[in-house]
Amino acid sequence: MLHLPRPALTPFLLLLSFVLGAAWLGVQAWAVALPFLVLGGICWRLWRELRWRRGAMMAMPGEAALWSRDLRLIWSNGGEAPGIPFDDWLRPRLAHLPAAEREAEICRRVAAHSKADGAPRPIVEAGGQARLVERRLPGGQVVSFTEPLPEPARSVTALPSTEPMALPAPVWAEAPDPLTGLAGRAAFGGALRRLTADPRGGVILLVDLDHFKSANERHGHAVGDQLLVEAAQRLGEAVRPTDTVSRLGGDEFAILCPGAAPAAGLALAERVRRALRSDVTVQGTPWPMSASIGIAAAPAHGEEADALYRAADLALRAAKAQGRDAAVLFEEELRTRSEQRAGLREALAAALEAGELELHLQTQHDLESRALVGAEALVRWNSRRLGRWISPSEMLPAAGEAGLLPKLDRYVLGRAVALVAEWGDRPDAPPVLGINISVVTLHDPAFAAEVASELQRAGVAPHRIEIEIPEDLAIRDLPGVARTLSALREVGVPLALDDFGGGHSGLPHVVRLPVQRLKLDQSIVAGLPDDPKSYAVLRATMALARGMGIEVIAEGVETQDQAFALRRAGCNIVQGFLLSRPVPAADVARGATGPRLLRESA
Incomplete structure (x- = not known):
């Protein structure tokens, strides 16, 4: 019995009808039959090839699918009905992920599917680890192949061998990151060790997204996850095929470039x-993106994995210190500075235990009455271990890095309260002593009770200690800090907002915080009396303060012209080198020379 392929059957029937028609009309049959024989042969060969390809795709151990331009299923070897949208087809395959991670992974896969560049990518689905290849066809359709990967070996001790492994497992096959699909921290560690063992050397780049934490906290993890997915996609497109991109956690990524030189690392x-740098559109809103990058090269900057990673991390910190969106190549000077900072932190911890730090006071005066109205306590440190005076610009960052700010704040509080208790009612002593307290300590809900206990134990009235709110208090920190400040006001401690008009301090702080005094930023005072903008800010601040019943004090007053301009604007309380430099607490006396000179010169 003759079995004809279906695609060849139609041309055969047409051929038969034309032959019969030609015979009836008297036309030679071969002239009609020849074209149809050729056409039938071509159709039969095409059908046979398509049948073989379909059979091969059906026999694949993984999934094969064909997608239309609008991301709908045309055919798959899984037997799903055609027309299913891509995201609905993908969702049950990601059922092992939590809901938020599943939706983020769908967004990432849709974005990658739209590119379909044919590059293999690691994925994790409900069935385990797999490798996905997607390629766009000339007509715009996309064909995808998913190849399951074997689980990595749990142990190799049962197979001893003296031969080196010729083909190590791919990095992305070792516990990929579930959100981005990149290599995870464990896989990164193994790849880094292989890079340092490679005689060709290589380069490591640590990439940290700028300002990601604030975006994540303000707008939720769904937005943050999409930013991370997009960043991972862009990093993958920027590297060479032989490079490895890993996500170490949070917004931290790493790129390993085997065989690359330091110059290639800078170019990458x-x-x-x-x-x-280009914006990322999330939920219809454009989001700016940038990164700080630290670069280190093996073996020049580290022959072992840990040493190379530390070098790259030091370079990353230097990039962040440059103001973000920067790349820094490791230099030995960075290691030297790091070791110096470590020594400084250790010395500071020992100095706090030994009571080595001391308070210097800078007095505050009323230009009209010439009275001493207060002083600000400034912590100073003459380190016995390091053999020199340590400036506040060195000491305070070291305290923050070492987590010593709360301990330093309580040390200053105790010294200040003891000093005021020692003064008693002396007429030549400042009636109010201001101390600076860090944002970290102001977030502590127990701090107000500690202040009240310290004052009560020393027998000091609460109004004698003024707490200055630091200028680095960000608006997002206001709710947490406001509770502590309200509790301090209930204790009776006055509050001052430091560096108003400069840095972070501004109108939202005045409106939302229970402050009694504004300390005008010295950058505004420095522009007096010649800068009209500085004078305009001064007058606006004075009008705001009068309307809210808040006192204003000007910091950084260094010239008589500045003092005259302040007095004309109605700001009579001043502090600065014109009147007094910071001096040891024992040397503080009633200082009237500055105000008397100003009155005499007016």
């Missing part, structure tokens, strides 16, 4: 920065 860092 520039490509990464350019790739990340």
